[in-house]
Amino acid sequence: MSTIVFVHAHPDDEASQTAGTMRLAADAGHRVVCVYATDGDHGTVPSDLADGETVVDRRRAEAEASAAVLGTARVAWLGYADSGMTGWEQNAADRSFHSADPREAASRLAAILDEEDADVVTGYDWHGGYGHPDHVKVHAVVHRAAADARRQPRVLEASMNRDLLRRLYHAAREAGVAGEGGEDWDPDQPADDGNPIGSPEAELHWHVDVRPVLAVKREALASHASQEDVGWMLGMPEEQYALVFGDEWYREPGRPAGLTSGLPF
Numbered sequence: 001m002s003t004i005v006f007v008h009a010h011p012d013d014e015a016s017q018t019a020g021t022m023r024l025a026a027d028a029g030h031r032v033v034c035v036y037a038t039d040g041d042h043g044t045v046p047s048d049l050a051d052g053e054t055v056v057d058r059r060r061a062e063a064e065a066s067a068a069v070l071g072t073a074r075v076a077w078l079g080y081a082d083s084g085m086t087g088w089e090q091n092a093a094d095r096s097f098h099s100a101d102p103r104e105a106a107s108r109l110a111a112i113l114d115e116e117d118a119d120v121v122t123g124y125d126w127h128g129g130y131g132h133p134d135h136v137k138v139h140a141v142v143h144r145a146a147a148d149a150r151r152q153p154r155v156l157e158a159s160m161n162r163d164l165l166r167r168l169y170h171a172a173r174e175a176g177v178a179g180e181g182g183e184d185w186d187p188d189q190p191a192d193d194g195n196p197i198g199s200p201e202a203e204l205h206w207h208v209d210v211r212p213v214l215a216v217k218r219e220a221l222a223s224h225a226s227q228e229d230v231g232w233m234l235g236m237p238e239e240q241y242a243l244v245f246g247d248e249w250y251r252e253p254g255r256p257a258g259l260t261s262g263l264p265f
């Protein structure tokens with residue numbers, strides 16, 4: 001059995017991106033660890049915070065709740081603050097992940113990889129899927145940490161299948177349902193960093209069908225209820241949710257081209 005460390009930028013990213021793989025890996029007997037680079041302090045401020053409770057307290061509790069649902073054995077934090085989208089002022093803040101020295105961030109992560117004697121570590125593709133600076137930085141930090149770790153783990157990069165999203169987008173337009181509720185976005189449009197979202201299918205190596213655990217994935221997402229965009233995703237009709245979130249995709253740098261279906265470990 002393997003130890004797999006999933007690295008995410010913010011608490012709730014695991015729920016939309018790799019939650020199904022995490023649950024399937026835990027069910028297969030692997031040790032699953034989830035590491036968050038930031039503490040989510042720039043997230044939506046919930047209206048029902050208790051006296052003395054901070055956004056960070058809430059988001060840490062939500063991350064633990066998601067971990068319980070997914071069978072995650074350990075939740076760990078690199079301890080940085082959120083950055084904003086490209087050009088936002090908070091990117092220059094002291095504790096922000098964006099302005100952190102990549103060597104220091106990688107050494108924090110490498111220490112966790114060593115503690116766990118990790119076999120596999122997952123990060124994001126080269127542009128973090130959609131260009132959020134924290135996600136882009138996760139890509140670089142994961143690669144550097146994997147190289148620094150005592151036993152260099154395999155590196156997988158979570159991504160999105162741009163060709164699938166384009167097929168869904170055109171099908172939705174033809175059916176006349178695009179344009180409502182935020183689904184009217186064209187995957188070929190430039191995202192935050194000027195690049196289209198995710199990766200072309202030809203650049204992906206692993207496809208994990210997570211429909212067998214889709215209800216669990218949705219429950220993990222619901223654990224992060226304080227966040228606005230989570231509400232939007234949960235508001236999707238079941239059928240549409242399954243189309244968008246029923247598959248998870250990974251690149252494995254160094255692996256020959258070709259898409260394999262199934263758990264990568």
Ligand SMILES: [Zn+2]
Nearest residue numbers: 009010013132
């Ligand atoms: Zn994020």
